[in-house]
Amino acid sequence: MTIKRGDVVSHCGAVQWGVGKVVEIGENQASIHFNDGVFRKIAASHFGSLLPAAPASFTPPPPAKPEDKPVRVPKAPKAAAARQKKG
DSSP: OOOOTTOEEEETTOGGGOEEEEEEEOSSEEEEEETTSOEEEEEGGGGGGEEEOOGGGOOOOOOOOOOOOOOOOOOOOHHHHHHHHHO
C-alpha cells in the first residue's frame, strides 16, 4: 500500500490499536497516531499490513489532563542537619 501524510489506515495485525492517521512519512518508516492515543512508527517493510480506513473513523482520544505532582520538599544540607542534632 502506498501511504501519504493525512491518510487514515488500520493495521491488520493489531486491530486493538484502532485506526490511525499518518502524521509523517520518512524514507524507511511512517509515524501514525492511532485511536488508542499512541504514536507508532511502522517500518516501510510493514506497509503491506496497513489497510485504508474511513477518514471519519479516526477519532483521537482527548488530550490527557496534566496530573498534579506532589510537592517535593528539599532536604536540609547534611552539615546543618548534624548541627541541629548536636544542639
